[in-house]
Amino acid sequence: MISTGDTLPDATLIKLGSGGPEPVQVLDKAKGRKVVIFAVPGAFTGTCTTAHVPSFIRTKDQFDAKGVDEIICVSVNDPFVMSAWGESTGASAAGLTMLADPSSEFTKAIGMDFDVPPAGLIGRSKRYAMLVEDGNVSVLNLEESPGTCEVSAGEGLLDVI
Numbered sequence: 656m657i658s659t660g661d662t663l664p665d666a667t668l669i670k671l672g673s674g675g676p677e678p679v680q681v682l683d684k685a686k687g688r689k690v691v692i693f694a695v696p697g698a699f700t701g702t703c704t705t706a707h708v709p710s711f712i713r714t715k716d717q718f719d720a721k722g723v724d725e726i727i728c729v730s731v732n733d734p735f736v737m738s739a740w741g742e743s744t745g746a747s748a749a750g751l752t753m754l755a756d757p758s759s760e761f762t763k764a765i766g767m768d769f770d771v772p773p774a775g776l777i778g779r780s781k782r783y784a785m786l787v788e789d790g791n792v793s794v795l796n797l798e799e800s801p802g803t804c805e806v807s808a809g810e811g812l813l814d815v816i
Contacts, residue, residue, distance in 0.1 A: 656766030657785075661792050666761035668729060668754040671738035679754055681761055685790040688724040691812065693784040694767065696776060696801045698732045698740040706804040707782065708740075712749040714809030721816060723786075727752045731759045731768075731779045756780070769801070784812040 657663075665682045684690060693711060695703035711718075711726050718726060728746065730737060734755040741747035759778040762768045767781045784807040786794040794815055796806040805811055 657792060657795065659792055659795050662790050663787060663792065664761070664764040666756075666764050668756050668761055669734040670752070670754050671734040676734045682790055684725065684727065685787050687789055689722050689789075690787050691718060691723055691726045691784060692729060692787060693726070693807060693812075694729040694762065694780040695782060696730070696769075696779045698730045698736050699743075702782075702802055702804050703730070704740075704744060707808065708744045708746050708751070710804065710808035710810060711751055712744070712746060712809075714813055715749055715751070717813055718809070721813075725752055726750070727754055729754050729756050729761065729780065731756050731762055733757050767797075771801075782807050784808070786812065786816050 663681055663685055668679045669676050670679050695707050697703060728751055732755050737753040737755040741753035746753060756762050759768055762780040768778050769781055770777050782798040782801050784796045785792050796812055798807045
């Protein structure tokens with residue numbers, strides 16, 4: 656599992672652009688920049704929609720003031736779902752970047768994948784938030800349970816950076 660001090664692996668995420676799905680290289684997003692990456696178990700799910708995404712919408716200005724270039728939300732969903740979720744939550748309008756990890760490539764590469772077959776969650780991401788500076792993880796806040804959103808919330812990450 657990825658830890659503080661580690662370098663992000665190169666992986667491809669997908670965004671929905673004006674012409675359809677577009678690849679996004681994680682390292683290209685992080686190189687020479689300060690970015691926040693937070694991940695949720697699933698778009699349109701309870702805690703993710705009512706707590707996690709709103710916490711980063713609320714705190715975006717505070718992250719901007721700390722020199723964060725971009726806040727990226729990652730979920731093991733397709734780019735169409737992530738785009739629709741970004742629109743419905745107001746995350747896209749607030750300036751958050753919604754990226755899909757449809758095959759769980761990035762999530763597995765950093766060791767954050769988990770399965771809960773009875774809930775229909777296979778290869779999903781644990782709930783976390785990290786501050787990445789020039790491709791290196793400087794802070795990592797991982798929730799003990801995917802149903803809670805405390806240390807991985809915008810406020811929880813702000814408290815430690």
